[in-house]
Amino acid sequence: MINKKTVKDIDVSHKKVLVRCDFNVPLDKNGEITSDKRIVESLKTIKYLIDNNAKVILCSHIGKTGKNISLAPVAKRLSELLNVNVPLLKDIYSDETKNVIDNLKEKEVVLLENTRMTEMEEKNDPEFAKKLASFAEIFVNDAFGTAHRAHASTEGVTHYLPSVSGFLIEKELEALDNGINNPKRPLVAIVGGSKVSSKIGVLNALLDKVDTLMIGGAMTYTFIKAQGGKIGNSLCEDDKLDIATEVVKKAKDKNVKFILPVDNVVADKLESGVKTHITKVDEIEDGYMGLDIGPETIKLFEEEINKAGTVVWNGPVGVFEIDEFANGTRKIAEFMANSNAVTIIGGGDSAAAVEKFGLEDKMSHVSTGGGASLEFMEGKKLPGIEALLDK
Ligand code: ADP
Ligand code: MG
Secondary structure, eight states: OOOBOBGGGSOOTTOEEEEEOOOOOOBOTTSOBSOOHHHHHHHHHHHHHHHTTOEEEEEOOOSOTTTOOOSHHHHHHHHHHHTSOOOEEOOTTSHHHHHHHHTOOTTOEEEEOOGGGSTTTTTTOHHHHHHHHHTOSEEEEOOGGGTTSOOTTTTGGGGTSOEEEOHHHHHHHHHHHHHHHSOOSSEEEEEOSSOSTTTHHHHHHHHTTOSEEEEOSTTHHHHHHHTTOEETTOOOOGGGHHHHHHHHHHHHHTTOEEEOOSEEEEESSSSTTOOOEEEETTEEOTTOEEEEEOHHHHHHHHHHHHHOSEEEEESOSSOTTSGGGOHHHHHHHHHHHHSSSEEEEESHHHHHHHHHTTOGGGSSEEOSOHHHHHHHHTTOOOHHHHTSOBO
16 A cells, blocks of 8 residues: 555645646647646646645656756646646746745745756756755655656655655556556556567566466567567567566466467558558568557457456557557557456556547546656656655
């Protein structure tokens, strides 16, 4: 169980509350927000603070350090969603910012500019953390997407303020923890994506917990090659063949039903409009690569999803970004959406796929944190959460 205090366990009324949100939203080339999911997901905590007469100071990063992307589009979208003006305070160190915050009234909301405008954020610089903390009396972390990073605005500030979680972090932890550590069985996991190397931790952790583990995506071919199959030009991590063999052995030792694809969609180029055909997964001709699961595999996966009490999915089973190779991922998403099982999606690209197919609302939980959900599933401690007050 997760035993961290939330905003409900602390008196926020009349207090200045610094809230670390995850407003790292995708922007198009015109700077327009292409998905406001993360902003929408932050509203519950912000509204609670407004309703309880707090003075609300929001902060977040957006994009990488050095890119200096402004949170201005987020301030605008937030103002629309909350129906109040949310000013963007452009310079964290300016007298003006200090002034605005000193004079903040109850129920007012302001947004500090991108915390990654300075390198001090990711370095978890104590002076920067102290500066952020100086604005407030309470810290609320609701940025699940960066909870796996010890940065000044996620972990550093907790050294200077009483710190609790917001509702989004609470929801994420509950859903992921229940799904993995207290699941309705059988617990079926689908792990795909591009690399075995980025999923070794999660594969090993899941093997201790699941009843069935199904593999898809590019990592399939590392497993198939390790078993002596012909994978043509498919992506493969030749230095991870031993690990693939170990994973298969561990599955056997743990009595986990381990399912690899049996067929796949292949093409000689990874581009839209290319001619495709179906082959067995271990009989791919030279010059071709496996880019999606095939119809027999889709059937196999469907059967397991239909039997499941819980399905945890991390990693697309094909190159879903290109229509020719999106079918497998779309089908998995549809089977999950239509099943009675508890359905949990972790992983940034998997969540993007589910969103692309418009099936988000049909899932029990779609995590807002790609890396954080992966690390949670790996059983790692998330520093942004560890640092919060215990219940
Ligand atoms: P997540 O973010 O959900 O954890 P990953 O980042 O591990 O997922 O992997 C997602 C990427 O894997 C997608 O961009 C997808 O195009 C790619 N991918 C999936 N299957 C294949 C494949 N067979 N060959 C090449 N790339 C693949
Ligand atoms: Mg990814």
